[in-house]
Amino acid sequence: MSVLSRLGRPIVGAPMAGGVSTPLLVAAVSDAGGLGMLAAGYQTPEGLAADLVHVRDLTDRPFGVNLFVPVPVDRAALQAQVDDFTARIAGDARALGTAPGQVSWGDTDHWEAKVALVETLAPPVVSCTFGVPDASTVDRWRKVGCEVHVTATCVPEADAAAACGADVIVLQGQEAGGHRGTHDPSAHPQPVDHLGLLETVRSRTDLPLVAAGGITTAGDVRRAVAAGAAAVQVGTALLLSTESGASATYRAALRSPQHTERVLTRAFSGRVAGAVANRWIREHADAPAAFPVVDQLTKPLRRAAAERGDVEAIHIWAGSGWRAAQERPAGEIVRELAG
Ligand SMILES: Cc1cc2nc3c(=O)[nH]c(=O)nc-3n(C[C@H](O)[C@H](O)[C@H](O)COP(=O)(O)O)c2cc1C
Incomplete structure (x- = not known):
């Protein structure tokens, strides 16, 4: 039986990179009968290993780890735009008492090391976003007992997820907060909401589907489950x-x-993400489509803005239901969502 089908409550706590998905949050979601997810994106392999051990100390319940699949960036095509963007944000950086971050065009997210770490520490679930892992990687993880979830934002991506051997497809609608998991950032498929995605993908595969995007109430959960999630x-x-x-x-x-x-917007990272609009987005909507290079450039500015309490220069990642977010223990939120 799959990890997903054994959950006491059909709620996955989204992996949220950048420090949001703490081991405490992951364990609280899992302890409430959901599936807590650690976010490996931007983490060092050592930091991720420590978080994995921490979650295991906090809970005996199943949990997962989410990885960013590396997507090659075309440096030759983007270098001039990146130089121009760097010059444009220099004034913003000075105003915040910092400088644009150092750029690195290679794999800065340590994909290979994280793939091996997952294989060694074998969390019950591993999920991927931004692309599909190759079939041999999926095979390595499944051999050590991991259930593999892959994110898709459109029908061709869902087909690719099924083809790589994934056990579960996470269908991310346009209402989702944070980065869209689009596999080819230069492609522009018509954005669809999670119910629309469920309806189309349900008829193409028997794999379990997880619906994501804008879900903040027990009614939203019921509708997604009724639609086949x-x-x-x-x-x-x-x-x-x-x-x-x-x-x-x-x-x-x-x-x-x-x-x-x-x-x-791609104003903060060079990859499209759902966010609450602020000044930075209005002024930098034309940031180049160069993830994670733009992310690296703006990181010191966002950090300085967060330290100063400047809400106009931080990325306010949020889904369409952000007004319904509640200041309560995560376990209570999971129980309420499950109805
Ligand atoms: C702050 C934040 C960070 C996120 N980071 C990740 C991530 O690291 N990996 C990932 O697969 N999805 C990430 N997501 C997207 C979620 O997996 C999920 O698709 C989304 O939160 C669902 O929409 P909702 O925010 O409206 O619930 C992030 C979302 C938010 C809000």
Whole structure:
């Protein structure tokens, strides 16, 4: 029986990279009968290993780890745009008392080391976003007992996830907070919501499907399950939870009545993400499509802005239901969502 089908509650706590998915949050979601997910993105392999051990200390329940699949960036095509962007944000950086970050065009996310770490530490679930792992990697993980989840944002990506041998497909709708898991960032498929995706993909595969994007109430969960989802994956609903690692500035921005619009933007990282609109997005909407290079450039600025409490220059990742996020223990949120 799959890990997903054995959950007491059909709620996956979305992996949220950048410090939001703390081991405490992961364990709280799993202890409430859901599936907590660690986020390996941006982490060093050593940091990830320590977090994995920490979660195992905190809970005996199943949990998972999420990896960014590396996507090659075309340096020759993008270098001039990146230089131009770097020059444009120099003034913002000075105003924040910092400088644009150092850029590295290679695999800065340590994919190979993390693949091997997952194989060694064998968490019950490993999930991937931004692409599909090759079949031999999926095979290595399954041999050590991991259940493999792969994110898709459109039908061809769901087909690719099934073809690589994934056990579960995570269907991420356009309402989702944070980065879209699009496999080819230069492709522009028509964005679809999670119910639309479920409807189309359900008829193409028997694999269990997890629905993600804008799910913040028990009613949303019921509708996704009625449409064929084996579980839902929620991120935004947990952002303000007690155990979330969201910074004080991020929390204040999510609560601020002045911020009223949510958009899809690549202004912070070079990859499209769902975020609450602020000044940075308005001024840098044309950032080059160069992830993670743009992310590296803006990181010191976002960090400085967070330290100063400046909500206009941080990335306020959020799904369409951000107004419904609650400041409560994550276990209570999971129980309420499950109804
Ligand atoms: C702050 C934040 C960080 C995220 N980081 C990741 C990540 O590291 N890996 C991933 O697969 N998805 C990530 N996501 C997307 C979630 O997996 C999920 O698709 C999304 O949260 C669902 O939409 P919702 O936020 O409206 O619930 C992130 C989402 C948020 C809000």
